[in-house]
Amino acid sequence: MAGPVQSIERAAAILRLLAGGPRRLGLGEVASSLGLAKGTAHGILRTLQHVDFVEQDEATGKYQLGAALLHLGTSYLDVNELRSRSINWADALAARSGEAVRLGTPLEGQVLIIHHVFRPDDTLQTLDVGALLPLHASSLGKVLLAFGAASLDPPPEDGLAAYTRHTLVDPEDIDRALAGIREVGWGSEVQEMSMGDAGIAAPIRGHGGLVVGAIGLSGPVERICDPRGRPLPALTALLREAARAISRDLGAARW
Secondary structure, three states: OOOOOHHHHHHHHHHHHHHHOOOOEOHHHHHHHHOOOHHHHHHHHHHHHHOOOEEEOOOOOOEEEOOHHHHHHOOOOOHHHHHHHHHHHHHHHHHHHOOEEEEEEEEOOEEEEEEEEOOOOOOOOOOOOOOEEEOOOOHHHHHHHHOOOOOOOOOOOOOOOOOOOOOOOOHHHHHHHHHHHHHHOOEEEEOOOOOOEEEEEEEEEOHHHOEEEEEEEEEEHHHHEOOOOOEOHHHHHHHHHHHHHHHHHOOOOOO
């Protein structure tokens, strides 16, 4: 019987290394962590990049997991399972925060809302399940973009849609916002989809640490943010706690 293929074992080790860390890694870090020659590590990384399993930051030259892995990594995870494992935590989050909760997954360059818990008061609300939100103008979408679960299609000739004067449409502004999300572990949008509304979101991870969805709070800006337009720390803490709990239920070892 033939033995294991060394190059595949090494590629798998590199993917596990990138999945297990909280940040991008340089070529030297990858090579030294796995005891590989730099030339060997570079060849494997270049091949993984060619098939979109790994992405390289143009500015720093460092590597992270590629968005293509999402489609493989979530093949075991039916959307209904993601929703079913999130329902109790989403209900509890709505009750504790007093705000509406939505769960989103990437779908064809947008965010598909697969679960929605109304804000627990008597205000008139519309069920958003099945709605599609733009990646660049929603907190759920920004989180999916930031952690490689989705990617922006090439923008049309007239650019990305500006829903309000606050919507980020410049690629450099979006890149800076996504970098900030990766740094703090959650994202927000303040009056970018519609004036007077705001939202915050955090990633949900499955096996291997891959982001498979996002959970978010949304509501009037004065309820989500302080007078300076910054999301309230108490709400972000509750949100991240719920995201971690769902991730644990899905088998994530880190979040």
